Amino acid sequence: MRTPLAGVIGWPVSHSLSPRLHGYWLAAHKIAGAYVRMPVQREQFARVVESLTCAGFAGVNVTVPHKEAAFALAGSCDDLARVTQAANLLIFQEDGRVLARNTDVFGLRRSLETELGLATLKSQHAVIVGAGGAARAAVMALCELEAAQITVVNRSMARAEALLATLRPHLKTPLSVASPAQWQGLAEEVDLLINCTSIGLGDESAFMLDLARLPPAARVCDMVYRRGGTLLVHTARGLGLSAIDGLGMLMYQAVPSFAAFYGVTPDVTPALRHHLESETP
Numbered sequence: 001m002r003t004p005l006a007g008v009i010g011w012p013v014s015h016s017l018s019p020r021l022h023g024y025w026l027a028a029h030k031i032a033g034a035y036v037r038m039p040v041q042r043e044q045f046a047r048v049v050e051s052l053t054c055a056g057f058a059g060v061n062v063t064v065p066h067k068e069a070a071f072a073l074a075g076s077c078d079d080l081a082r083v084t085q086a087a088n089l090l091i092f093q094e095d096g097r098v099l100a101r102n103t104d105v106f107g108l109r110r111s112l113e114t115e116l117g118l119a120t121l122k123s124q125h126a127v128i129v130g131a132g133g134a135a136r137a138a139v140m141a142l143c144e145l146e147a148a149q150i151t152v153v154n155r156s157m158a159r160a161e162a163l164l165a166t167l168r169p170h171l172k173t174p175l176s177v178a179s180p181a182q183w184q185g186l187a188e189e190v191d192l193l194i195n196c197t198s199i200g201l202g203d204e205s206a207f208m209l210d211l212a213r214l215p216p217a218a219r220v221c222d223m224v225y226r227r228g229g230t231l232l233v234h235t236a237r238g239l240g241l242s243a244i245d246g247l248g249m250l251m252y253q254a255v256p257s258f259a260a261f262y263g264v265t266p267d268v269t270p271a272l273r274h275h276l277e278s279e280t281p
């Protein structure tokens, strides 16, 4: 039988935990497959994907900065990739076509459900900070959880407006944008705050919004993860708020990828989190 091959393409990609994550499941399920890390620059992305389709790969995960390009080159895509115009999973089909999927939406939703106990966001106001690809996925996850209202706060208002223009035609949920200067009036209405900026990824500069203004029942989700927890999560917990980091989202977004590559649906377990935390940068 052919060794199932897959991997993750990004630039940079050296920090990615995906090889360790998929490696854990390959070992747990005794699958003689491989999952490799592929540092690929923007200009080479399409050529590399085409080569991998000919080299027997089952598919690839795609991370920064290629998610939009992954969506654009695929012959077909799922609804979430179409709406967000971004894909983190490319599946190479037997007929040679490339299928693009966005499993970040699923990953965030499952993380909110299982780690924050949010089975639904009915009648709740969710605020997303950031307006990049991760924020687009977050909007869709919050819609799936039936949030009553979503507000996107971003440093660049032009980028927030662009997100609004892309997503609003597809949504029933009221979606609006706000600048960080409007936080004071907004904070006390927040039920769930999701950080979709890269603050906290490379350095520990302070988060741009004052969490002390949040109501005591508000919950906080940081898409970023780092060993020992992010400053945002520590600050939120220090204020008595429930808070989670982005490791849960990472693990859950990988479940449909692993199933597509290797034909087995794996489990997200505390042992897996522990395995990844020991390696988190």
Ligand code: NDP
Pocket (backbone or CB within 6 Å): 064, 104, 107, 129, 130, 131, 132, 133, 134, 135, 154, 155, 156, 159, 196, 197, 198, 199, 201, 208, 223, 224, 225, 246, 247, 249, 250, 251, 253
């Ligand atoms: P993008 O580069 O597309 O967007 C980055 C966002 O961060 C922009 O809104 C940008 O604002 C904002 N930002 C960056 N630096 C600052 C700052 N100093 N102050 C205020 N705002 C800032 O990135 P993505 O959307 O692809 O990813 C965002 C984050 O989500 C990353 O940290 C990524 O690692 C994480 N992520 C985690 C996943 C997981 O599985 N846990 C999955 C996907 C992403 P502006 O528009 O004003 O520049």
